[in-house]
Amino acid sequence: MDGAVPLFRMEGISKRYGGVRALEKADLEVTAGSIHAILGENGAGKSTLIKTMAGVVAPDEGRMTLDGREVSFASPAAANQAGIVCIFQELSLVPELSVADNIVISDPPKRFGMIDRKAQRQIAEEALARAGASDIHPRALVKDLPLSRRQMVEIAKALARKPRILILDEATSALTAADVAKVFEVLKRLRAEGLALLYISHRMNEIAELADHCTVFRNGRNVASYPAGSKSDNEVVELMIGREYSHIFPPKPVAAPAATPVLEARNLSWADRLDNISLSVKAGEVVGLGGLDGQGQRELLLAFFGVLRGLRGEVLIDGKPASISSPRAASDERVGMALIPEDRKTEGLMLPMTVRENLSFAALDRLAKGGIIDRAAEQRLIDDMVGLLAIKTAGLDIPVGALSGGNQQKVVIAKWLMRQPRIILLNDPTRGIDVGTKQEIYQLMRKLADAGAAILFYSTDYDELIGCCDRVLVLYDGSVKRELVGADITEHALIASALNIHGDGADMKQGAGA
């Protein structure tokens, strides 16, 4: 950093929400032509910092300078105009509009006062190409695109605004490995073009690959700033959580679990997404689903949970054929299944409703006597869950939307644990949550398995699969390509089978680089 004149500087920025301080005299310097990584647990103040830069929230005190001149932004539009563009963790795309409409949305090209659709199309195509996503049709509606494609549109949209400072907040959390590689190329090119990039991610290997400089936030302050690569992963994590950090994954049991499969699938097929899948999960076992994103893992979980229509093949519960036609049937006591969904904000929680209400939803039939909810029993169960999962909340009667991401995810999990499920399906449950909460979730998963639950766990994070699972099934194009057991679950094996490459030697390096 020394010598270079910072393009953008924040000094002594503080922000409080009610009594909670989100930022406390935080400083940050951003230099043109470099990638600056921001690290920290959820709730460390990263989001507030970015929102301040992007004009979404106004700081209580402190000053910001751009090119040496003091600036303040009244709205996201003002920040955009100054050249600061942010790709938010929560997608900012308008679902009913087309990809092209979305890309030019903040400043559409105009002719005679109307939007020039030809020019718009051209800008959109250029931006998509620049983001390495020319496979997306500019006319497609955003709501019809899968999450990973939307994220690419989001990046294209940011690029179309010709930013000087580009902020990426967990921008790769929904991306497939192939897309991440493309995005990295784009980001490195932008750095060479002289842009300043701020990169926020929970994935350490991404930061190691990309960043020039890192700043760690904790409790609303910047606690350390250092050139990338000068600290080990362990040192960085210790800086983030502020305490000794060891054994993120709980130990796996040595003894083989019981022999009876609780959940079994035979020749499961659905539309063109699932192809002849057979698998079994025993009580006490954690079985991972691996592979590139979008190879049918989500559909497989939804199929078990009774969401898909026109499913072919057989699902067996305790060795007996079962027909599960709805989530209600799946969570029935005879089946005892629970699904922790991918998107906690839409499929997991009713955000404006209270923590208490959200916790009870899945278990209302168990808590009700003759249709009336037994408040005392509800309270007991909720207290148990809040204690078991160490959910940090200011109270049970505040909207669940006010909780941090990690705590929201805990509420989603707790909500299903209230039913004491025997079969637990998890769909990428640690996406975009902090290290501390992740660790708690890993431990909880093992605890549940030890107590006799059968767990099917899909994750896009290979480390998690390696650390948590007794077995991993790797999916490719809707079918199980490979089963890895015990010590065979390695990053190399996972990547190779995810890309459907046979053999473990020379081909592997190719795979790991992609």
Next chain:
Amino acid sequence: MKDWRYLLAEQRGALLALGIFIVMFIIYTTNHPAGFTANVVQTAANKGVLLAFVAMAQTLVVITAGIDLSVGMILLLTNCLASWLVVGTPLETTLGVIAVLAAGLVCGAINGAIVIYGRLQPIVATIATGAVYYGIGLLLRPFPGGSVNEDLADALTGKLFDVIPTSLVALLIVVLVVWVPFSRSEFGRAAYAAGSSETAAYMSGVPIRRGKFIAYALAGLLASVGGLFLTFFTYTGEAAYASGNAYTLFSIAAVVLGGVSLFGGKGSAIGAIFGALAFRTIGDLLFVFDFDPLWQPLFQGVILLIAVSLGAFALFRVRNRLEWFL
């Protein structure tokens, strides 16, 4: 996918409404004693465009994920106003027309200001303003009466070259002058964006407030065009409460029939126009089949239910149940 397939998907709602309308209209004309003649078309057009204007007005607001329960009352108010002002010499008549349209625009702007800057729920705000507009209309015309420049009225409700109903031409012009520029402007897009996801729109720096405000204001303007035409057809002004409410409710039905989503962000005024025409034809159908008038509302309701259900057929093809809720 090819471009045209996306285009087709975008216009699906409007095309479905057009299809429903054409089928109904063919059934209507083939069973009409006079058959498919210019006069039959003219009568049908004159009845249809009134609802079409109101449905267009409703569309603008529904796109922003709001609803305007005052459109029918703006129609009545401007009808009463026109029965006073649109009279006399050509100059006076012109000024009268301008005054009536301006009144509609102001009514719409008031709705917009209350909903957007006052942050009231659209449904409540427009029930209240609707009652106010009706009240003013009633003060203007306590009893049915008044008159209108009959030359202008006859010209706009007659036929062009003895074939084309002038009211349809007027509808087309309004579409070209109001709807097309709006839908292609930055504000039109802001209205769609706000209706689809207001937070995403805000985060993207979209001028949400102006977009919504213009949508409400133009809705008032379009309702007043409807009010003008009502005066041209009837030569009088009348603050008929039941008729105002009927227009409001029918406009919502027409909008849904035309493929406009009540959740906002989706649909077009073109679809709503066909929805309105189809809705009107339902009423006419019962007439040509000589139904007992007592049965008409019941049958009209049933046919409307069937027509609206057509748009939901796609749900049978959904194989992932989560898509039901999108």
